[in-house]
Amino acid sequence: MSKESSLHIYNSLTRTKEIFKPLNPPFVGLYVCGPTVYSDVHLGNVRSFLTFDVVYRYLTYLGHNVRYVRNITDVGHLLDDSDTGDDKIEKRARLEKIEPMEIVQKYTNGFHNTVNQFNLLPPSIEPTATGHIIEQIEMIERIIKNGFAYEVNGSVYFDVKKYSEQHNYGELSGRKLDELLEQTRDNLEGGNEKRFFADFAIWKKASQETIMKWESPWGIGVPGWHLECSVMSTKYLGQEFDIHGGGMDLKFPHHECEIAQSVGADGTNPVKYWMHGNMLTVNGTKMSKSLGNSFLPEExxxxxxxxxxxxxxxxxxxxxxxxxxxxxxxxxxxxALQGAEKGLIKLMNGIETLSNLIPSEKSTIDINNIISNCNKSMDDDFNTPMTIAHLFDGLKVINSINDGKESIGASDLEKMQAHYNTFVFNILGLVSESSESQTNNVENELMDIIIELRKKSKENKDWSTADLIRDELGKLNISIKDSKDKSTWSYEE
RNA sequence: GGUUUCGUGGCCGAGUGGCUAGGCUCUGGUUUGCAAAACCAGCUACAGCGGUUCGAAUCCGCUCGAAACCUCCA
Structure with missing residues (x-):
């Protein structure tokens, strides 16, 4: 079913690149931690989702039948585990004086808009935490039954100490419990319901003011944040699934806790390959909402x-x-952004050139190398920078064909065009930003007339008219490029 | 303090024991009525100090420096 591939993925759990072998081919399960919808997503969030967008696209290209689950956290994201723990969304709702669900809707819409702008494909399933309260309660019950959680005063905590007697809490993040203890001594002070400093809430008793709350065997409350991902990933992808992705900052405690919960409830380590995307920094420090150095897409x-x-x-x-x-x-x-801007234009121009190439009798160049290099670099843990470098290498060839220095046969040309379309548009997910506006027929025909007029004046060596046309079009952000026998036009920024 | 990771040229960024990364910038040239684009050539590199090796930017050690995580964050 799937193509011959030797895709390697860097597995954060083993800290090595491993060959990718799906658990149940042709199906592949991919779970990615989505946003907590209490405020606008910023560019750093986008980078993370983009990473897994490319993973999803490439796996699909390889012929896998991918089920991509990305959740929306709409409840349970406690500010901290203290007894006065507050929910992020509720806090925001109080601030904006509206319903929590209104907050959820508002920022979910915003998230979708943003993600569309960056041309991220929608996931197969986008479950919400509030839609899976029953399953979360059931999971808590299983954890308690297995002796890895305890109830105190209407809240339930995961018993990390008990768990670590039989299992390795910290295997993902490389943390050792006794070392953690030394560093968090301060946090043990005060009246805490937890038996052990590293225990974390999986059910939290609701206070009077809490708006979003649910009935449970332990009274009225809300589920803990880590729980939703454990529940929703295994519900839709099975007790063991292929890939779990997320930002580096979720590795600990979030993902570590996910593992503990699944093992605690069902005895199975749920994830085969853990992938963690790194952070976007601004002037060397992480972009984050709290530091005030984040950009909104509109900005x-x-x-x-x-x-x-x-x-x-x-x-x-x-x-x-x-x-x-x-x-x-x-x-x-x-x-760096300006460099990228020009590089992208160069790439897009090259594709335009490629689509207009005229085939020759035979090729003087080897197409297959370029194509296999792109595949190889993507197979190497989704190495997109290398892939792009190979695409630029191919561009040189395309341009020298265009200049008549090399030639390409019809079948090679077709292959090359298909290759660039697949890699640039389908896999890297780039979109030619000028092409949409160029589909207007009247506009195209008008431009044909103008270019024809200019051609006439050029033939008459009436340079001032030719330049006037070019300059005036330039004012409308339309640029004219002359080659030997024809002129082309395009919009520019 | 601990965990994880990193220090590459003017900028951004790959790579990895011996073979050109790539993009942007800059310089010279080709092409062009001029411009743009394109092409060719050139320019600055692998934090420092030791070690392993026939050979290291790539492995090991130390030093210096940076980041993320250890509290919510993609």
Whole structure:
């Protein structure tokens, strides 16, 4: 069913690159931690979702039947585990004086808009935490039954100490419990319901004011944040599934707790391959809401932000992110963005050139190398920067064919065009930003007339008229490029 | 303090024991009525100090520096 592939994935759990073998071919389960919808997603969030968008796209390209689950956290994201723990969404609702569900709807819509702008494919299933309260309660019951959780005063905590007697709590993040203890001594002070400092809430008793709350065997309350991912991933992908992704910052405690919960409830380690995307930094520090250095997509596009010299299109940003490895931090800078902007234009121009190439009798160049190089680099843990480098290598060939220095046969040309379409548009998910506006027929025909007129004046060596036309079009952001026998036009920024 | 990771040229960023990354910028050239685009060539590199090796930017050790996580965060 799936193509011959030697896809390797860096598994955060084993800290090595492993060959990817689906548990139940041709199906592949991919779960990605989605946003907590209590405020706008910023660019750092986008990078993470983009990483897994490309993973999803490439797995699909390889012929796998991928079920991609990305959740929406709409409840249970407690500010902390203290007894006065507050829910992020409720806090926001109180601030904005509206219903929690209104907050959820507002920022879920915002999230979807953003994600569309960056051309991220929608997941197969986008479950919400509030839609799976029953399953969460059932999971808590299983954990309690197995002796890995205890109830105190209407709340339920995961018993990390008990768990670590039989299992390895910290296997994902590399943390050791006794070391953790030394560092968190301060947190043990005060009246805490937990038996052990590392225990975490899986059910939290609701206070009087809490709006979103549910009945449970332990009274009225809300589920713990880590629980929803454990429940929803295994509900839709099975007790063991292939890939779990998320940002590096979720590795501990969130993902560590997910493992503990699943093992605690069902005795199975749910995830075969853990993937963690790295952070977006600004001037060397992580972009985050709390630090106030985050961009909203609108600010990015308009350039209306103190840290931005100008606006950048979503595709420029997408391309910029793809030019770095997902496992590395990327530093956001204007110089880098401008570099990406020009690089993307070059790539898109090259594809335009490719689509207009005229085939020759036979090829003087080897197409297969370019194609297999792209596959190889994607197979190497989704190495998009390398893939892009190979695409640029191919561009040189395309341009020299266009210049008449090399030639390409009809079947090779077809292959090459298919290859660029597949890799650039389907796998990397880039979109030609000018093409949409160029589908207007009247516009195209008008431009044909103008270009024809200009051609006439050029033939008459009436340079001033030819230049006038070019300059005036330039004012409308239309640029004219002359080659030997014809002129082409396109919109520019 | 602990865990994880990293330090590559003007900028961004791959790579990995011996073979050109790539993009952007800059310089020179080709092409062009001019421009743009394209093409060719050039320019600055692997934090520092030791070690292993025939050979290291790539492995090991130390030093210096940076980041994330250890509290909510993609």
């Amino acid at each position: 990015l596009i308009s350039g209306d932000h103190p840290l931005l010299e100008k606006g950048y299109s979503p595709m420029t940003v997408r391309f910029f992110f793809l030019q770095a490895n997902y496992k590395s931090t990327v530093d956001f800078s204007n110089d």
